[in-house]
Every structure is written in structure tokens, then in C-alpha cells.
Amino acid sequence: MIGTTPKPFEEITDALKGYDKIAVIGCDGCAKVCMTGGSDQVAEMAEKLKKNGKSVLFAMSPERTCYVGKTKTSLDPQLDKLKEADALLVLGCGGAVQITRQVLENYGLTIPVKVGLDSVGHMDTLIMGELAIEQCQECGECILNETGGICPVTKCAKSLLNGPCGGAENGKCEVDSKRDCAWILIYNRMAALGELDKLRRFMEPKDYSKMAKPRRLNIKERKVE
Amino acid sequence: MKLTELFDKGEFVITGEVGPVKGCLRSTAGSKLPQCAQEAELVRNVVHAVNVTDNQSAVMRLGSLAASVKLKERGFEPIYQMTCRDRNRIALQSDLLSACSLGIDNVLCLTGDYTSLGDHKTAKSVFDIDSVQLLKIAKGLNEGHDMMGNALTQSTNLALGAVVNPNFEPLDLQLLKMEKKIEAGAQFFQTQAVYDSAVFEKMVKKTEKFGVPIQYGVVIIKSPQMGKFMNENVSGITVPAWIIEEMGKVAKQDRKKKAIEITAKLIREIKPMVQGIHFMPLGWADIVPEIMKAVSSAA
Numbered sequence: 001m002i003g004t005t006p007k008p009f010e011e012i013t014d015a016l017k018g019y020d021k022i023a024v025i026g027c028d029g030c031a032k033v034c035m036t037g038g039s040d041q042v043a044e045m046a047e048k049l050k051k052n053g054k055s056v057l058f059a060m061s062p063e064r065t066c067y068v069g070k071t072k073t074s075l076d077p078q079l080d081k082l083k084e085a086d087a088l089l090v091l092g093c094g095g096a097v098q099i100t101r102q103v104l105e106n107y108g109l110t111i112p113v114k115v116g117l118d119s120v121g122h123m124d125t126l127i128m129g130e131l132a133i134e135q136c137q138e139c140g141e142c143i144l145n146e147t148g149g150i151c152p153v154t155k156c157a158k159s160l161l162n163g164p165c166g167g168a169e170n171g172k173c174e175v176d177s178k179r180d181c182a183w184i185l186i187y188n189r190m191a192a193l194g195e196l197d198k199l200r201r202f203m204e205p206k207d208y209s210k211m212a213k214p215r216r217l218n219i220k221e222r223k224v225e
Numbered sequence: 226m227k228l229t230e231l232f233d234k235g236e237f238v239i240t241g242e243v244g245p246v247k248g249c250l251r252s253t254a255g256s257k258l259p260q261c262a263q264e265a266e267l268v269r270n271v272v273h274a275v276n277v278t279d280n281q282s283a284v285m286r287l288g289s290l291a292a293s294v295k296l297k298e299r300g301f302e303p304i305y306q307m308t309c310r311d312r313n314r315i316a317l318q319s320d321l322l323s324a325c326s327l328g329i330d331n332v333l334c335l336t337g338d339y340t341s342l343g344d345h346k347t348a349k350s351v352f353d354i355d356s357v358q359l360l361k362i363a364k365g366l367n368e369g370h371d372m373m374g375n376a377l378t379q380s381t382n383l384a385l386g387a388v389v390n391p392n393f394e395p396l397d398l399q400l401l402k403m404e405k406k407i408e409a410g411a412q413f414f415q416t417q418a419v420y421d422s423a424v425f426e427k428m429v430k431k432t433e434k435f436g437v438p439i440q441y442g443v444v445i446i447k448s449p450q451m452g453k454f455m456n457e458n459v460s461g462i463t464v465p466a467w468i469i470e471e472m473g474k475v476a477k478q479d480r481k482k483k484a485i486e487i488t489a490k491l492i493r494e495i496k497p498m499v500q501g502i503h504f505m506p507l508g509w510a511d512i513v514p515e516i517m518k519a520v521s522s523a524a
């Protein structure tokens with residue numbers, strides 16, 4: 001999922017300054033899992049905005065706000081109210097905000113769309129409702145087959161491909177002593193698999209052109225273009 | 226002069242580290258010698274070459290290349306340290322060409338301390354390539370081509386050094402990387418600070434067969450507080466309790482004397498296992514000559 005954290009409320013009211021009639025759009029996908037933009041948080045935000053003197057036209061959470069089809073289906077019945085809105089507040093990732101803007105543009109509506117969350121990356125949930133961690137940054141050329149299923153590009157602070165830096169201590173990373181050194185994890189995993197010799201292979205510098213932004217995914221042909 | 230020539234001749238190679246100043250080095254009338262040059266002067270008669278750090282600990286300073294060139298002008302042999310933290314593969318290769326063009330003969334290729342440890346914590350970390358890849362790329366430049374295989378009008382001619390941390394657990398993982406560095410092009414190694422000859426011996430037993438020269442890395446412990454600080458804050462280094470105790474026992478004004486004694490003792494124990502010593506004096510460069518004197522007088 002895409003991880004999100006709430007922006008401070010003052011930052012949100014600042015962004016909404018001068019706009020009175022607000023619609024709040026959350027996301028029942030990732031933002032719900034992060035407890036930042038699901039139906040509950042959207043309702044809470046609507047209340048807070050009302051207390052702050054705004055009139056809230058409606059508040060809802062599409063099933064997945066980053067998906068243009070689902071967002072449109074959710075917004076279609078609200079079109080009349082949307083036309084009245086001074087601004088939209090989206091409690092979703094940066095993608096959800098931009099898809100919402102695109103849906104509005106498709107309706108022919110030019111309304112400011114503001115974001116109420118900060119997006120913090122692709123996250124994997126370890127403990128539901130408690131903890132998610134970043135383990136993949138979509139480098140476009142997955143090397144997990146070489147590294148025992150543990151990603152050094154993401155889990156090593158320095159994205160080292162040919163082994164650890166000298167700084168790990170007690171198995172922890174020099175950058176953050178609460179975090180395991182990715183290379184020690186990889187080493188232990190490869191040792192357990194009896195495949196340590198595979199780590200001797202020189203890993204070529206990564207092809208970062210595969211991460212050159214913005215990428216486009218041709219879903220039909222299943223390729224990046 | 227390349228350090229590899231000294232090792233080849235069987236010379237016991239001594240080097241000392243200096244950190245470039247935080248500021249510009251444009252000399253004006255009456256300007257006094259910058260700190261890094263003063264530190265180099267203190268060890269001039271005991272070292273073969275001077276390591277020049279690259280924005281060490283991610284603290285922004287004068288560039289390692291400019292400081293290296295300035296030291297070369299003063300008759301020192303610089304070892305230009307290069308980290309992968311701040312530059313991508315284009316800038317690193319270009320700087321290697323620049324270094325060779327400016328008369329640099331030795332490069333030490335490192336990963337680099339992470340950005341958040343330094344004084345520009347909000348900077349974007351680069352780490353486009355790692356130290357093993359940097360060594361391979363530098364070797365390629367020596368052979369006349371860039372990493373994409375494009376021919377150079379003139380090759381570089383650089384001796385390539387690397388680092389290894391004998392304290393690392395698991396050691397075999399660190400040595401796996403060391404072997405990769407050798408295969409990639411590393412011709413000599415400098416170690417992280419070690420305060421236990423048994424730790425060093427454990428490593429040397431496994432690295433002897435690699436056949437590359439290793440310099441023992443020495444960080445002088447200046448006070449009991451520094452020893453404790455390093456144990457708590459500098460990852461990858463362990464300062465044993467006996468050193469902290471001994472330094473704590475003497476009066477402040479006698480600490481240098483004690484440091485000479487302790488460091489010389491460690492060097493005497495480890496010297497037979499290595500091909501040189503690399504000093505990282507952190508402000509106490511003045512006692513390096515005395516340490517070396519103490520080492521040889523007891524020998």
C-alpha cells in the first residue's frame with residue numbers, strides 16, 4: 001500500500017483559507033489501512049472542519065481513490081453538490097489527490113483540490129493497525145532473486161549492492177540503531193539457504209533509467225514505456 | 226608517487242589522515258597555514274602519504290581534491306579519498322579524471338558516512354554506485370575506458386585503495402566484500418580503528434591469502450570520555466575498557482604521554498601482521514612522530 005500520515009490540522013485550514021463550502025474525499029484503500037483517510041477519518045475531518053466554521057457539502061471514501069473509474073463512480077451521484085463546492089479536501093495519497101482533480105476536470109469543473117495527508121512511500125503491513133515498513137521502491141529491475149528475497153536497494157540506507165558498509169554494529173544499521181542492517185539479514189538468509197557463494201558475484205551498478213520519472217505502465221502490453 | 230610502488234618495494238607504509246577545513250583555501254597576504262596543512266606538517270617526517278578525507282562524517286567542507294592538490298604543492302603525497310554519498314557515476318568518473326590531471330596518484334574509494342550523520346541532514350543522499358563498483362570503474366579508467374566502455378583520450382594512472390573493518394560481525398561478510406573489492410581493483414587496504422590485536426589476528430589469518438597489503442588503522446584515544454563516546458556513537462569500533470581506564474588514571478596534562486604509550490603498544494603487537502600503518506590522529510597529529518619513535522625504540 002501507499003503509506004500516509006495526517007498533515008497538521010493548521011496546515012489544512014491554512015490550505016483551505018478563503019474557501020467556505022468544502023467536500024471531503026477519503027480513500028477506503030490504502031489510506032483506510034493507514035487509518036488516515038478511511039470512512040472514519042473522513043467523518044472526523046468533516047466534524048473538525050464544521051467546528052472550524054466551514055460548511056461541509058459531503059464527505060465520502062471511494063473504494064480506491066487512485067483509480068479513476070472508482071472515484072468517478074463515487075462522485076457521479078454528488079455532481080450537483082460538487083458544482084457548489086469552493087474546494088475539495090482529499091485524505092488520500094498524492095495519487096488520489098491528482099486522480100480526484102482529473103475526475104473534476106473531466107466533469108468540466110475547475111475547483112481547487114487540497115491534500116490533507118503526506119505520502120510516505122510504498123509500505124508493507126507487518127502488524128495490522130500498528131506497523132508497516134518500506135521494503136521496495138519499485139526500481140524497475142528486481143534483484144530479490146540474488147539477495148535471498150531481501151531488498152538492499154530499499155532496506156539498506158545506502159542502497160549498497162555488493163555487501164555491507166563497515167558501520168553495522170550488533171546487526172544494526174549505522175544510520176538507525178533500531179533497524180537491522182539489511183546486508184546482515186541478507187547474509188544470514190543466504191547462509192540458511194546454503195547459497196552464500198551467490199553473494200560473491202559482482203553486482204553491476206543499477207540501471208536507474210528504469211526508475212526515471214514519471215513512468216507509464218502500458219497495462220495491456222504489461223510493460224513500462 | 227603511487228603507494229603501490231612502495232608496497233611493491235617492501236616498504237612499511239605509514240600514512241596519516243587530515244581533514245580539509247570548513248572554508249575556502251584562497252591564500253591572501255599574511256594568511257596563516259590552514260589547519261589541514263598544519264596537521265600534515267606535523268607528520269611530514271614520519272608518513273609516506275597523507276589521506277585527505279571527503280566531507281567526512283557528511284560534514285560539508287573544502288573538497289578533498291582541492292585540499293589534496295594544495296598538499297601536493299607543499300610536497301606531500303596525497304591519498305585522495307572519494308565517497309559515493311554525494312556524487313553520481315558521472316561526477317565520480319569526472320572527478321577521477323580531474324584528480325589524475327591535477328597530479329593525484331592515489332585514490333581511496335569508500336562508501337561514505339550517511340548524510341543524516343552530518344551537518345546537512347536534509348540533503349538528498351546519492352549512493353548511485355557502491356564502493357566495489359567505484360573501484361571497478363576506477364580500474365576501467367586506468368585501462369582507458371569509462372564505465373560505459375567509451376574510450377578515453379588518455380587513461381588515468383591511479384593506485385586504488387579501499388577500506389575494511391576488522392571489527393565487523395560477521396567477519397566473513399566483511400571479508401566477502403573485501404574480496405569483491407580486490408577483484409574489482411583494490412590494490413591496498415586501510416582498516417577501521419582496531420584496539421585488540423586478537424581481533425586483527427583473526428582477520429589477518431583469513432586475508433593473508435588475498436596477497437594485498439593492509440595498513441593497520443589507528444585512531445588515537447585522547448581521553449576516557451572519547452573512548453566511551455566512540456563505543457556509544459561510532460558504529461563499527463570498540464574501545465576496550467583497559468584503554469579507557471588507563472587514560473582515566475592519568476592527569477589531564479599527562480594524557481598525551483599515556484596515549485603515546487598505549488598506541489605504541491598496540492602498534493608493536495599488530496605491526497608484524499601488516500604492511501603499514503594508517504593514523505587518524507583527530508587533532509593529535511603532533512604525537513604521531515613520538516608514537517613511531519616509541520614503537521621503534523622498543524623494537
Ligand code: SF4
Pocket residue numbers: 135136137138139140141142143144151152153154
Ligand atoms: S530490487 Fe528492491 S526496489 Fe527493486 S523491485 Fe525488487 S524489491 Fe523493489
Ligand code: SF4
Pocket residue numbers: 155156157158159160163164165166167168169172173174175180181182183184
Ligand atoms: S549498516 Fe547495513 S543497512 Fe546500514 S547502510 Fe550500512 S550496509 Fe546498509
